[in-house]
Amino acid sequence: MTLPVQRLTSWGRVMSSEQAVYHPSSRFDPLPAEARTYLPYGKGRSYGDSCLNPGGVAIKTGALDRYIRFDPASGVLACEAGVSFDEILRLVVPQGWFLPVTPGTRFITLGGAIANDVHGKNHHVAGTFGVHVRNFELLRSDGQRLLCSRELNPEMFAATVGGLGLTGLVTWAEIQLRRIHNPWINTETIRYGSVAEFFELCELSDRDYEYTVAWVDCVGTGQRLGRGLFTRGNHAPAGTSAGRHNAKAHTFPFVPPVSVVNAWTLQAFNSVYYHKQLRRSARQVQHYEPFFYPLDGMLEWNRMYGPRGFYQYQCVLPKAHGQAAITEMLDAVAHSGMGSFLAVLKMCGTISSPGMLSFPLPGVSLALDFPNQGERLQQLFTRLDDIVRAAQGRLYPAKDACMPGELFRAGYPQWQKFAGFVDPGFSSSFWRRVMEEK
């Protein structure tokens, strides 16, 4: 069978590639015999080139969307790798369960969550998503099917969690969910004034709050550098009821000719958003959707950056150097005049990540997004890379499109061991880029 060709794009809309597409319709389907390399593609919510493989075959997992078993007593769920977090939530929330870890969008697949070993606002208490994966099946290009867990094929398990789709196709996985009483979250948002204050709030909050994260105003300089809104929350106790939740989503209707996000709108947005709450602290009972997924309320919001798209830049820095390096980075961003609209700071905890290439490490993570501004932006990235390198931090492949191979290899010391588990029939644009010797 000749495979149809399709143009696949990643979430930043900067990168796309014409690829042959193979659509398995069941988890029992073998991979078709191919001379080209494969790469699984979930919902393409990775920002850069880690989900693209120009010239290769994309294995689109959209039809691997069956549940296998769910035990409402223990919260153990097994399902195919193309099932989305959105679907899982719709099934399990009414039965009193929640995802153990979730990123800032629910439109991702289980396979994508494993391959990037995603983290969420509860990293300091729950670790990465991979911590809650009990086992999965991996289909290799030679047709082998490996059951992987901490006991069976443990090294292949560690290579595949956070393995960027390079070790084979995860066909299904079994995960442990987290108990909840209802869909509500008790939240508190605190306006804070500096980077140092962010770290103090983390110290104070991380013991009693399951979810913590901060939005940073990237335009403020000097005294205002690093100010932002710190949000903390917990699942609401039994008996909480908080009215109705309006689940209607809107769609960003078209790609504007130029980015809607620019120096002026950023300036305005950042100061208005910072002052959106007048009191220093505000408490609220929120439905889990706006709490975890504020951006999912606007489908295809990535269009607002216009035809040139946008980049994300996310790093994690070890605790020892965190505060100084974050200050330096925010200063570089503010002075570049290319401030970010969704700058997010988050403390990562000490629970070790199960994957050889998992991103989080104990310390602090900063995520930034920038409209594509060509060479100017690349210069800023070079500057930020230098700070990350000096602080012995690393960048997140799920968000990355630019990092030099040497920075990847320095940040992920297990890369050589990992390379031994890469399936020779699988590859990606990202992998070729960071393995290239300059």
Add this chain to the structure above:
Amino acid sequence: MKKILIIGATSAIAEATARLWAQRGEQLFLVGRNAARLDAIAADLRVRGSSKVLTYVMDANDFAAHVPMLDAAEQALGGLDTVLLAHGTLSDQQACQQSVELTLNEITTNALSTVALLTPIANRFEALKRGSIVVISSVAGDRGRQSNYVYGSAKALVTAFTSGLRQRLAKSGVVVLTVKPGFVDTPMTASFKKGPLWATPARVAHDIDRALCKRQGVIYTPAFWCLIMAIIRSIPERLFVRIKL
């Protein structure tokens, strides 16, 4: 809780429809050729809320197996309310032109097996004076075109047969729904390049379910195919023979 029999239950359109029914707790009897895939679908439908799901392996072209299968379904569920016929193959027109055997095989799968199944099903529902029969035909049955008239003529037979059946069973209160999908993104059409006219199986499932609730007789899905096919049917034969479709 409805008791529903699905033939061709591994079809993407049938599976999407079964999910809507499972969410409502309906009881399902799934018939198909591949036991492993039927079991995987059954497990999924149970998680989604179906109160009872059973599977049964049968090739629709094995006519002698039809009645035992119907008996098994009725016995397992304690009667039947709805039957969905969804099996089919998209014939390779070029290959059919070179092979009488292949052509007749395609007609058997896409038309004769449906006729063979519908005959006892119709008689049982007529006697009960209730029930719904849903048959997936195709827009391709509206007019034979050079690019796929083997498949198209088989579907034309299904469309005409179900039209007659609908008239006959109307007085017994039995609903016969003929479903005419346009292009649907399913394994059947995996090698086609997809464009804006393409629909998802979930969309088609939603239309089928709604039509059934409204006791409709014929639907195009998505509905705009009604217009496209009206245009294609209205092209005069003299012109039709000269164009490529």
